Amino acid sequence: MKPQSILLSINLLLIFMIMPCHAQTESKVIYACIHQSRGTIRTVADPGKCNSYEVAVFWNRVGPLKIMVSNENAGTTALQRSRQAKLPALAWAQGTIYEILVQPGEQFYLFMIKQADGSNLALRIADPHSGASISSANSANLIYDLLKEAYFRQISVQVAYRDFGSDPQSGIHNLCIDRVILIQ
Numbered sequence: 519m520k521p522q523s524i525l526l527s528i529n530l531l532l533i534f535m536i537m538p539c540h541a542q543t544e545s546k547v548i549y550a551c552i553h554q555s556r557g558t559i560r561t562v563a564d565p566g567k568c569n570s571y572e573v574a575v576f577w578n579r580v581g582p583l584k585i586m587v588s589n590e591n592a593g594t595t596a597l598q599r600s601r602q603a604k605l606p607a608l609a610w611a612q613g614t615i616y617e618i619l620v621q622p623g624e625q626f627y628l629f630m631i632k633q634a635d636g637s638n639l640a641l642r643i644a645d646p647h648s649g650a651s652i653s654s655a656n657s658a659n660l661i662y663d664l665l666k667e668a669y670f671r672q673i674s675v676q677v678a679y680r681d682f683g684s685d686p687q688s689g690i691h692n693l694c695i696d697r698v699i700l701i702q
Contacts, residue, residue: 548576549562550574555571613631614674615629615665626651626688627643628642629642629677631675641695643662646680649692664698665677668700673702674701677699
């Protein structure tokens with residue numbers, strides 16, 4: 519495991535242990551920025567305060583950690599965009615990842631999930647609030663890193679995704695990953 523991954527895991531654990539008390543007294547939603555290369559975390563009042571080299575995340579006491587992917591060209595965070603436009607409904611898939619397709623030239627990152635009922639689902643790493651491609655997916659992208667680990671360790675996952683309709687270039691539905699839960 520990379521030192522950044524260990525540091526990120528320790529930081530997330532500490533935040534989850536400390537923040538519930540803070541969440542009860544001030545706000546039900548906790549916002550933080552995660553430095554993409556160092557893995558350090560800092561809490562903020564507004565996810566718009568995250569720098570370009572940070573990933574905005576938020577959570578509350580009852581819900582899972584949500585990772586927001588910023589669209590660098592739009593200049594707004596995913597949370598701000600979600601308030602402006604009606605998003606497709608959130609759907610859930612559960613199973614194991616059996617295939618990863620990476621086409622960086624086309625900005626296409628696909629994870630195939632085999633569900634308990636035997637069906638397969640192709641889910642993309644893209645902006646979960648617009649369906650737009652992201653510039654890159656690597657170990658600095660938390661969703662990519664979690665799903666890659668789940669693939670290599672054969673860990674079950676629950677993945678929330680949004681269906682942005684048919685993608686004519688790939689010939690499949692544009693099912694964009696919104697959040698990931700690892701299950702042991």
